[in-house]
């Protein structure tokens with residue numbers, strides 16, 4: 001901890017890591033003291049941009065810094081588990097990017113490492129951190145929708161494959177394609193609103209149809225799903241439908257979820273809407289909540305400094321990961 005009572009933080013991986021760095025730099029009680037990336041040009045640029053005192057091209061060397069108290073892990077997916085575990089063992093708190101890991105087995109190891117090091121391991125499920133989503137969560141918790149018994153989650157792109165041919169489209173480094181990359185965001189958001197009920201059974205399917213055609217034409221590697229879908233049944237009787245695509249012949253690329261409760265419904269399609277029946281009439285409300293919401297990084301830092309539990313615990317990351325595993329396993333059969 002610095003003299004001003006600020007938590008000393010570091011960021012590993014400076015693609016999406018730049019977003020983390022920016023949010024730490026703007027936090028009242030965090031001080032970015034170290035950044036790490038293999039790319040020295042990026043390191044120099046970010047050091048200049050955020051005035052960070054220490055730069056590293058080696059994760060191991062960065063983790064040797066005693067004063068460093070917490071890190072964001074924003075590396076390609078195959079590095080989430082080994083680097084998070086190394087950081088936890090070195091006594092650092094960890095905010096890990098989505099997806100938690102390559103599979104649930106790695107996720108379990110990460111949770112064990114956090115418990116034995118007595119350090120916080122938090123998921124970076126940033127889609128939750130918007131005024132609309134925070135406000136809706138509050139309404140759901142106060143019973144505005146009643147019991148949610150069905151939900152639908154969509155993250156559909158017509159043509160939107162990230163960094164074709166790079167680590168995103170190679171299963172050994174990403175663990176999968178559209179589902180593990182963008183499906184996780186909307187799946188997490190939908191489950192969070194439902195209170196993360198316990199999964200009972202599920203089915204799913206994965207496809208790789210359009211991505212390979214585009215990759216072949218550009219002589220790039222692509223061995224992951226470009227569209228995946230799943231149907232989850234929960235022990236409390238509720239159910240959820242999920243669709244995630246990077247490339248599909250869909251008319252409308254969209255990211256949204258819908259929740260069906262026995263007192264009301266909600267949708268985020270084209271903005272937040274609530275559906276109720278009042279005095280025998282069907283009433284639709286369109287809302288633009290303005291409540292203040294922390295950044296995930298500020299929340300992470302606050303939880304560490306105050307010793308409180310985060311809203312995105314590692315266990316939520318593991319539940320999501322188990323659902324992804326089940327969908328990918330079914331695709332192999």
Ligand SMILES: NC(=O)c1ccc[n+]([C@@H]2O[C@H](COP(=O)([O-])OP(=O)(O)OC[C@H]3O[C@@H](n4cnc5c(N)ncnc54)[C@H](O)[C@@H]3O)[C@@H](O)[C@H]2O)c1
Pocket residue numbers: 012013014015016017036037038039042057058059074075076077079097098099124126181
């Ligand atoms: N939450 C979100 O909205 C969101 C958005 C984009 C990406 N992500 C996640 O962030 C993670 C990174 O994705 P990205 O888009 O930034 O990828 P990226 O490829 O743009 O960046 C990864 C960075 O990690 C660096 N790197 C790779 N191996 C390294 C190593 N061994 N040591 C140090 N640095 C290393 C690379 O040089 C690169 O700069 C992924 O897990 C991805 O799923 C999350």
